[in-house]
Amino acid sequence: MKKGFTLVEMIVIVCIIAVLSLLSAPSIIETIRSGNKQVCLDNQKAILSEYYAKSPYTDNKETLFKQIINEYGEICPNGTIIDITAPGHLNCPLHGSASN
Numbered sequence: 001m002k003k004g005f006t007l008v009e010m011i012v013i014v015c016i017i018a019v020l021s022l023l024s025a026p027s028i029i030e031t032i033r034s035g036n037k038q039v040c041l042d043n044q045k046a047i048l049s050e051y052y053a054k055s056p057y058t059d060n061k062e063t064l065f066k067q068i069i070n071e072y073g074e075i076c077p078n079g080t081i082i083d084i085t086a087p088g089h090l091n092c093p094l095h096g097s098a099s100n
Helices: 007-057 061-072
Strands: 083-086 089-091
Touching: 007 061, 007 089, 061 083
Parallel strands: none
Antiparallel strands: 083 089
8 A cells, every 4th residue: 555645636735725825815915905004004193293292392394294204214015105285294195194
């Protein structure tokens, strides 16, 4: 009696794994998108918190806001350019705004 798997058994196992991967892919992709949105909104909130903490101590609030954003680096993990509608108001075209 031989030990091991036959070619047919191996193909069946690979097919089962492929089907399971295809079934779980949409939920994994949705989890990644949800995580990216939350990171973007949290980064916006962090920038706004720093802005509101420092703004009472400066006269030029627009320059302060741009400086904080430049120091922070990438805000949106998807690389989307964040719109600055006014000092203290950020908007990501992909994920929305945390300015509220």
